[in-house]
Amino acid sequence: MSQRPEHALEPTLAELLTHFARTTVPRRLYQLLQLGIPFAIDFGLHRQWRLAAWGVALAALGAWGLADRWLWERPTAVIGDAWRPRVVRVARATAGVLAAGISATLLIELFLRILGNAPIS
Numbered sequence: 280m281s282q283r284p285e286h287a288l289e290p291t292l293a294e295l296l297t298h299f300a301r302t303t304v305p306r307r308l309y310q311l312l313q314l315g316i317p318f319a320i321d322f323g324l325h326r327q328w329r330l331a332a333w334g335v336a337l338a339a340l341g342a343w344g345l346a347d348r349w350l351w352e353r354p355t356a357v358i359g360d361a362w363r364p365r366v367v368r369v370a371r372a373t374a375g376v377l378a379a380g381i382s383a384t385l386l387i388e389l390f391l392r393i394l395g396n397a398p399i400s
Contacts, residue, residue, distance in 0.1 A: 311341030
């Protein structure tokens, strides 16, 4: 017989982001999307590639949140309308991979820059 702990486990980052996307006002998700794209374009034109990548990651996070929210609020499957949820699921997965991949790559790159160059022994 397993005992249930009195305190809940800490939520993961995925659970926190999903909760945020599903409970926030949709306007905030649109703002992420609408701020990230011009941010990325502007810094890309000025050849600031890291900042442009952060803008793309921000826009992808907004797109992921909007797609997740749409799928969550959608009623059960409607007969004859099965292609839209598939397209939104693919868009959600693509945006999530893009946001997570760019963020992880930039954070790892920042960490390696902080470490600096090791002396050759």
